[in-house]
Every structure is written in C-alpha cells, then in structure tokens.
Amino acid sequence: MDSEKQYIDLYNECRSMIFNHSASALNVVRDRAFDDFKCLGFPTKKIERYKYTDVPALFAPNYGLNLNRLDIPVNPYDAFKCDVPNMSTLLYFVVNDMFYDKVQPKGHLPEGVIVDSLCRVAAKNPDFIEKYYAKLAKTEDDGITALNTMLAQDGLVVYVPKNVKMERTLQVINIQRSDVDFMSNRRVLIVVEEGAEVKVLFCDHSADDRNFLTTQVIEAFVGENAQLDLYCLEETHLKNVRFSNLYIDEQSNSRVFHNSVTLHNGVTRNRTDLTFNGEGAECNMYGCVIIDKNQHVDNNMLIDHKTGHCSSNVLYKYVLDNESVGAFAGRVLVREGSQKTISQETNRNLCATKEARMYTQPMLEIYADDVKCSHGCTVGQLNDTALFYMRQRGISLSEAKFLLQFAFAAEVIDQIKVEPLRDRLHHLLEKRFRGELNKCEGCKLCK
Amino acid sequence: MLEIKDLHAKIGDKEILRGINLTIKTGEIHAIMGPNGSGKSTLSAVLVGNPLYEVTSGTATFNGKDLLAMKPEDRSHEGLFLSFQYPVEIPGVSMTNFMRAAINEKRKYNGEVPLTAGDFLKLMREKRKVVELDNKLANRSVNEGFSGGEKKRNEIFQMAMLEPTLSILDETDSGLDVDALRIVAEGVNKLKTPETSCIVITHYQRLLEIIKPDIIHVLYKGRLVKTGGPELAKEIEKRGYDWIKAEIGEE
Numbered sequence: 001m002d003s004e005k006q007y008i009d010l011y012n013e014c015r016s017m018i019f020n021h022s023a024s025a026l027n028v029v030r031d032r033a034f035d036d037f038k039c040l041g042f043p044t045k046k047i048e049r050y051k052y053t054d055v056p057a058l059f060a061p062n063y064g065l066n067l068n069r070l071d072i073p074v075n076p077y078d079a080f081k082c083d084v085p086n087m088s089t090l091l092y093f094v095v096n097d098m099f100y101d102k103v104q105p106k107g108h109l110p111e112g113v114i115v116d117s118l119c120r121v122a123a124k125n126p127d128f129i130e131k132y133y134a135k136l137a138k139t140e141d142d143g144i145t146a147l148n149t150m151l152a153q154d155g156l157v158v159y160v161p162k163n164v165k166m167e168r169t170l171q172v173i174n175i176q177r178s179d180v181d182f183m184s185n186r187r188v189l190i191v192v193e194e195g196a197e198v199k200v201l202f203c204d205h206s207a208d209d210r211n212f213l214t215t216q217v218i219e220a221f222v223g224e225n226a227q228l229d230l231y232c233l234e235e236t237h238l239k240n241v242r243f244s245n246l247y248i249d250e251q252s253n254s255r256v257f258h259n260s261v262t263l264h265n266g267v268t269r270n271r272t273d274l275t276f277n278g279e280g281a282e283c284n285m286y287g288c289v290i291i292d293k294n295q296h297v298d299n300n301m302l303i304d305h306k307t308g309h310c311s312s313n314v315l316y317k318y319v320l321d322n323e324s325v326g327a328f329a330g331r332v333l334v335r336e337g338s339q340k341t342i343s344q345e346t347n348r349n350l351c352a353t354k355e356a357r358m359y360t361q362p363m364l365e366i367y368a369d370d371v372k373c374s375h376g377c378t379v380g381q382l383n384d385t386a387l388f389y390m391r392q393r394g395i396s397l398s399e400a401k402f403l404l405q406f407a408f409a410a411e412v413i414d415q416i417k418v419e420p421l422r423d424r425l426h427h428l429l430e431k432r433f434r435g436e437l438n439k440c441e442g443c444k445l446c447k
Numbered sequence: 448m449l450e451i452k453d454l455h456a457k458i459g460d461k462e463i464l465r466g467i468n469l470t471i472k473t474g475e476i477h478a479i480m481g482p483n484g485s486g487k488s489t490l491s492a493v494l495v496g497n498p499l500y501e502v503t504s505g506t507a508t509f510n511g512k513d514l515l516a517m518k519p520e521d522r523s524h525e526g527l528f529l530s531f532q533y534p535v536e537i538p539g540v541s542m543t544n545f546m547r548a549a550i551n552e553k554r555k556y557n558g559e560v561p562l563t564a565g566d567f568l569k570l571m572r573e574k575r576k577v578v579e580l581d582n583k584l585a586n587r588s589v590n591e592g593f594s595g596g597e598k599k600r601n602e603i604f605q606m607a608m609l610e611p612t613l614s615i616l617d618e619t620d621s622g623l624d625v626d627a628l629r630i631v632a633e634g635v636n637k638l639k640t641p642e643t644s645c646i647v648i649t650h651y652q653r654l655l656e657i658i659k660p661d662i663i664h665v666l667y668k669g670r671l672v673k674t675g676g677p678e679l680a681k682e683i684e685k686r687g688y689d690w691i692k693a694e695i696g697e698e
Contacts, residue, residue: 383537385535386536386537388497388535389531389534389537391519391520392523392529393545393549394524394549394553395520395545395552396520396552397520399552404540406539407538407540408539410539
C-alpha cells in the first residue's frame with residue numbers, strides 16, 4: 001500500500017480543508033469514499049480490468065494539489081486557441097478541476113439548461129446533487145473512482161431539462177495549468193432528462209510543461225427518449241497521466257453517441273461503463289487512438305445489457321508507432337432475459353513497428369438465447385500491395401503510408417455527425433500523422 | 448527509350464526472368480505474348496520496382512538513367528506507368544485524393560508548383576472522358592467496389608492523368624467485355640503520341656487489333672524466344688505456342 005499512503009495521509013491531514021473549500025452536498029459522500037479507497041487501494045495488474053496499466057506506479061510520484069482552491073492565473077483564450085472554426089459552440093473552460101467563470105460564452109442557453117460549476121450547483125441545489133451525484137460511479141467498485149470522490153472539490157454540471165433539444169454543441173476545454181507538478185481531480189455530472197438532446201465536446205489540453213496527473217469521473221444520466229452525444233478529445237503532452245472513468249445510464253429509447261479521440265497524450269486510461277436500464281435504447285461507441293514514442297493508451301469498456309431490445313455498437317481503432325503501447329478491452333454483457341439484443345464490437349489496430357505493442361481483448365458474455373451479437377479484433381500492418389500500387393503512381397512511401405493510416409483512422413472520425421467538428425478532426429488527424437501537432441499554434445509548449 | 452540487357456530476376460528462390468534483352472525506341476508499341484507462367488507479369492513488376500522481386504543480374508536503362516537503381520515512385524516520375532493486371536482496392540482513400548497526391552508529387556519532382564484545386568478538378572473532368580469513366584467513381588475509394596471493367600478503365604484514366612512516356616499494360620484486356628475492351632483500347636490509342644511508347648502484355652489478338660503494335664515478342668520460360676511483326680500475333684491466335692516451342696527445340 002505504498003502508493004496509497006500519501007493519499008490516505010493527505011485526506012487525514014487536510015480533510016477539513018477539502019470540506020471547507022467545497023459544498024456540503026459533495027462532502028456527504030467523501031468519508032465513505034475514503035473508507036472504500038483505504039479498503040480497495042489502487043487497482044493492480046492482477047485485477048482483470050486493469051491488467052494493461054500499472055496504476056499504483058502512476059500514482060506513486062508526489063504531485064501538488066490545490067485543496068485551498070487558490071486562483072491559478074490563466075488566460076484560457078491564450079492557452080487555448082485551437083477552437084473549431086465554423087462551429088458555433090457554447091464555449092466553457094475548466095482549469096485543472098475548477099470551473100472558470102471569468103468568461104461566459106457568447107449566446108444564451110435555452111431556458112432551464114444549466115452549465116455551471118459543480119460546487120456552485122451543489123451549494124444552490126443540494127437535492128439535485130443528492131439525487132444524481134456518486135450514484136453511477138460507485139466508490140466500492142473502483143479505487144480510482146473512490147479517490148476521485150474523496151478529493152474532487154469542483155467540476156462541471158450539464159443539465160438539460162425535459163424535452164429541451166439543444167442545437168448548439170457545448171464545448172468544454174479542460175486545461176492543465178500549473179507551475180509545479182500537479183494533480184487534479186475533476187468531476188462531471190451530465191443529466192439529460194426525458195426527451196432532451198445535447199451534444200457535449202470535451203477537449204483536454206495541457207498548457208504547461210509540468211508533470212500532470214488527472215483523475216476524472218463523468219456520470220451521465222440519459223433519460224427516456226433522450227439523446228447524448230459525447231465527444232472526448234485528448235491532446236495533451238507526454239508528461240500527462242490521465243485516468244478517466246465514464247459512467248453512462250441509459251433509459252428506454254434513449255440514444256448515446258460517444259466518440260473518444262486520443263490524438264496526443266502521455267499515459268491515458270479510459271474506463272467506460274454503460275448500462276441499458278430500459279428497452280429500445282441504443283449506443284454507438286467509437287474510439288480512435290494515435291500514439292507513438294512511448295505513449296500508452298488503455299481503453300476499457302463494459303456495456304451492460306440489463307434489459308432486452310437494446311443495441312450497442314463499438315468500434316475502436318488504434319494506430320501505433322515507435323514503442324507505444326495500446327490496450328483495448330471491451331466486455332459486452334447480455335444478461336439473462338435481455339432478448340432481442342443486438343451488439344457488435346470491433347477493434348482494429350495498425351502497428352507500424354515491431355516494438356509497438358497492442359493488447360486487445362473483445363469479450364462477449366451472453367445469458368440470453370435470442371440475440372444477435374458479434375465481436376472481433378485485428379492487429380496488423382499496412383497493406384504492402386496498396387503501398388506499392390500508390391508508389392507506382394508516383395506517391396512517395398511516406399505519403400502513401402500517411403494516406404493509408406489516415407484512411408484507417410478516419411473511419412472513426414467520419415461517424416461524427418457535427419460537420420465542422422468532423423472537418424476539424426480530419427485536419428488535426430492529418431497534422432498528427434504528419435508530426436505537426438506539437439507545433440500547433442494553441443499549444444503554449446511550442447511558442 | 449528503354450534498354451534491357453540480360454535481365455535476371457527471382458521471387459524467393461525461384462528464378463523467373465533468365466536473361467531478357469529488349470530495346471524499345473520512342474514511339475514504338477511492343478506486344479509481349481507467351482504462355483501462362485512464362486514471366487510476363489514478372490517483367491513488368493521488375494521494371495516498375497515491385498519489392499517482391501529481386502533482380503539478380505542485368506541492367507535496364509530508361510532515357511539514359513539506371514532504372515533499377517530508382518525508387519518505384521521516381522520511376523513513375525520519370526514517366527514509367529504500369530496498368531496493373533489486378534488493380535488494388537484502397538478502402539478509405541478517395542480517387543480524388545489519391546490522384547491529387549500522385550499529380551502533385553510528380554509536379555514537385557519536376558520542380559513545378561502544385562495544381563490548384565480548381566485546375567485539378569478540371570483536369571480530372573477532362574481525362575475522365577478518355578475512358579468514359581463515371582463521375583461517381585471519382586468520389587469513391589480507389590477501386591473499392593468497382594467492377595472488373597471499371598477497374599481497368601480506372602487504370603487507363605490514371606494513365607491519362609499522369610501522361611507517362613512509357614506505359615506497360617499488363618493484361619489490361621483480361622476480364623473485359625467486348626465494349627469495355629474497345630473503350631479501354633481506344634483510350635490507350637487516344638493517349639498515344641509520337642513521343643510515347645507502350646508495352647502491351649496480352650494473350651489475345653483482339654486487343655492488338657485496336658492497339659496496333661509494331662513489334663511482337665514471345666516470352667517463354669523467362670526469355671524472349673521469338674520476335675516478329677504484327678503477323679506473329681495472328682499466327683499465335685491460330686496455332687498456339689507449340690510450334691514456337693518446337694522451333695526452339697522443346698516438345
């Protein structure tokens with residue numbers, strides 16, 4: 001329990017500081033989460049869902065925290081300029097784990113819609129928090145979720161009331177900003193009520209050349225006949241470690257579209273748990289990972305078909321270069337009685353070098369007899385015949401490789417329904433494959 | 448234009464070309480015929496630099512330059528084109544992006560600026576007419592879901608776009624119906640100028656009735672065993688290859 005000790009000590013010593021700088025509705029669950037964390041510790045590689053990432057080692061270094069909620073000077077527009085052109089989004093910033101309210105987006109939210117600081121909503125409306133907070137993200141199941149719940153002081157709330165269909169995309173820029181090595185624990189709560197629709201885009205960036213460790217827990221409630229489009233784009237630097245646990249609850253006839261894109265990172269571990277709690281719901285889960293150097297991305301997914309007549313579709317694609325390591329494990333669980341389930345799970349990967357490693361583990365567990373399910377995975381190299389065909393037409397080997405890799409990864413991006421975002425991601429993908437992403441104008445590191 | 452001397456090549460441990468000598472002058476059309484497995488496709492693959500084949504000895508000079516020392520893409524830039532016997536499907540890469548990359552890399556090689564998007568699309572429109580290629584195909588992925596005939600037409604369309612000086616057509620007539628064969632062959636004729644040369648690899652006389660070759664070679668067991676005028680193709684159509692095998696002292 002070496003890695004855990006510093007966090008246990010921290011909580012014991014700074015408990016009152018954490019409590020004082022947060023809201024009581026959030027504090028209610030802390031001690032329980034602390035007990036769970038003490039009991040669970042960090043998941044080790046012996047735990048099935050964590051076998052590809054060494055979690056305790058990543059939490060072992062000593063990072064600074066901002067439990068006193070001091071303002072960290074930042075101009076988010078300066079730190080982040082890569083907005084999406086031609087796309088009229090409602091733009092919000094979260095700096096480390098703090099909702100940034102010095103700038104408000106241009107344009108108004110539809111009546112009743114709330115996009116605000118978690119801490120502020122918890123102070124104003126504790127009943128809301130009590131109803132939804134830490135309900136999907138069970139602290140007794142996951143040591144990282146427990147740690148996040150005991151330490152998270154702020155974050156974001158997105159609430160879309162019944163039958164409100166939001167046209168404009170909500171764009172949330174998460175900026176890592178610190179002058180010292182830093183840990184932040186961010187928390188997001190998304191509630192989409194019956195018949196409501198919303199598109200949310202998270203962009204993770206690091207603004208300083210420091211070691212960052214982030215834990216993030218997102219809980220999303222998608223009500224009956226509601227729709228949530230959730231785009232998560234990570235574009236951080238090599239010294240960034242990110243643990244993101246996403247929990248989604250789908251009620252009957254709801255739709256979830258999730259697209260997770262890792263363009264640049266250090267170490268990333270994404271856990272996604274989606275549960276169907278009503279019939280007629282569907283989810284489309286897409287993921288695209290581009291890694292090289294010694295980057296590491298581990299996507300772990302559980303889709304729980306608790307009710308019948310739901311359909312899930314999963315497609316994750318990785319392109320790995322140099323000595324990077326990728327992992328994908330997706331478990332689709334079709335429970336007893338969940339008849340007429342449709343499920344498809346696919347993971348395709350390209351390893352550009354002999355040193356790149358991909359671990360893939362699509363899993364299908366079926367306890368019902370009238371279902372249509374499939375799963376599969378591939379790990380391979382670029383097609384030599386196609387490469388030669390292109391070279392015969394005068395396309396250089398490097399350009400031919402680029403075109404093939406781009407086409408491979410773009411299949412995931414092409415699923416995005418918001419056209420300007422899709423175009424922007426095509427552009428970013430191209431820059432990434434051409435090795436120009438680090439030279440992006442919005443990144444403070446390359447100025 | 449092209450001068451091949453005593454060319455030997457193998458795939459794996461199997462020697463396929465066993466001393467090819469061939470000279471092609473500017474403006475000439477040569478046809479290469481021969482039984483299955485005699486090395487026709489290997490010869491074309493070696494000339495364009497397919498890495499699966501290894502040249503063990505001999506030389507090939509293209510417009511005074513050592514062809515075998517060049518990368519495949521540079522051979523293309525120098526004006527060499529192969530119409531593939533089996534055109535490759537490239538899912539996800541659109542014909543437009545594929546052709547634009549090819550055209551602009553060639554321009555770069557020749558020290559020219561890239562074509563503007565407008566000029567490029569105009570060029571595509573113009574060249575599509577050569578083989579009556581549907582506009583819809585231009586928006587699809589390269590060869591993906593194309594019929595056999597469309598794939599071959601697409602090869603000639605690419606040839607029209609790249610304007611090579613030496614084109615090798617490797618069984619471009621195989622799998623084509625009568626009409627498609629005529630469109631493809633007439634397309635090749637439209638692209639023919641006194642400055643360009645052509646190597647046509649085929650089994651059948653009917654293609655050679657439209658693309659009229661000057662010289663016909665017979666390739667057998669990795670060597671060019673017989674060379675003649677257009678009448679040789681008609682003779683082969685009528686009598687097969689046995690008489691040639693007999694001539695060189697084989698059963």
